[in-house]
Amino acid sequence: MARDRKPPLPRTRLAALTVTATTTALALALTAPPAIAATPAKGHDVSSHQKNVDWPSAKAKGATFTYVKATESTTYRNPSFSRQYDGARAAGIIRGAYHFALPDRSSGATQAAYFVAHGGDWKADGWTLPPALDIEYNPYDRKHGCYGLSKAGTVNWIKAFSAEVKRETGRRPVIYTTARWWNTCTGDNTTLASTHALWIAHHKSADAGPLPAGWSYWTFWQYDNGGSLPGDQNLFNGTVDQLRRFARNY
Template sequence: MGQGSKRVASTPTGAKSLTTQSLSTEGTWSPTFGVQGLDVSGYQTSVNWQQQWNMGARFAYVKASEGNYFTNSLFGSQYQGARNVGMIRGAYHFAIPNWSSGADQARYFVQNGGGWSADSYTLPPVLDIEFNPYENKTINGFYFGDTCYGMSPSQLSSWVRDFGSTMSSLTGRLPVIYTNTSWWNQCLGNPGGFGDYPLWVASYPGAFTNNAGPLPSGSWANYSIWQYSSTGPLTGDSNVWNGSYTDLVAFANAGIPYGASKAIADVAAVSPGLGKSVSGLKTGLRGGVSQG
């Protein structure tokens, strides 16, 4: 995950894909709202998790896999390291959509760390889909295609849905989609139908601001996580959860932020009949309905 000048590995071994936006959030700045967190991969070979906690990080995402050919050898130690200091943590998968199907990569991800459980400290799995890190490269006889992986918007949209539905069937959760606005709009256009997928948007503003900027087209009115820097203050990439810590725990546990749950409860409190069973209800079906 990340942005900046593009960088390509000589072999597809999990290089972070980086966009061409400037690295303008150097140093110690962070948004003044939400909950701080970081994401790391095999590039971060030695993470001082206690230091990150002391700096305010309360959640972490760790790269587990890429395509269906690469796993992060540090995944286990990083994933457990975050948890050992008290962080809520989860796993992410870097998509190479022209390599194999969405379902195939979802299964590979789950087999290599991309699971989920309702234990209040495991975040839902993430699909990292963005600029092609191997653009116009042929490696071991495989041509990786252009920045959109040589795929049309409809093909990419179908691929994401294939990945998402498979993850949902395997884990009980739709994945979070990590992307950036410029790539999503260029390569997927303006697709609908992704509003149920939480959004993690990568955006590095040109000035220190609490505004993440325009969101990807088609589905989202807001984001769940904002990656605002790849150069600090936290190790790896720096992120902020768009809500309270209580919201974050609820999101990890059940996918329903505390604020939304409270709003539902508030409505129920002033609507005594809401959610209650109704006896004597007549249907429009003659002869009743058999239960089978």
């Protein structure tokens, strides 16, 4: 995921995925995360690129969840957001909203407030996924992939975003990223992993690859940028019942 005209995501080297059996406060609301679940829930994510999504068709093809791009920085809202977000729910698909971060434009707290006000809210109805923060290489200036921030500055920006989302919704955001970006731009920071679920981007490989520093397993895996479902293809590391519990209890 990225701006509405997406650059390719950076690849990371392959490695075996190890999933811990230790339950934490954010551990999918599961009782021992499987590696991978025998029947992982299938889903996708969409943005204004997809516009008029045929949600009943996506449901028929196996979609159980979707993330919909809501906002970017504090100047952009997906014009198709409401139609996509509400359409997914009407089709019986669990849905959530994500924000594309541009940390060089404004503070984390400011962008979080904009996001929550424009689709990033949450409610414990079992149909609403936690808000998600998409933070990755700068698509507008590849020479400044870390947005001109120091490693500590990047971590502080994410913490500020997370704190504001938590203050307004009661939930911490899921963090979408790549291992390479995280380890490069946060300096292998591990302090956020214990309180945030991971949405890892790693495409066209047999597994999710090495995880960012601090995480021992992924909650969502974006494994391809095209496939049978509209937009990017994803898995949830658990069953549909576990996904619903995660949406309600994370």
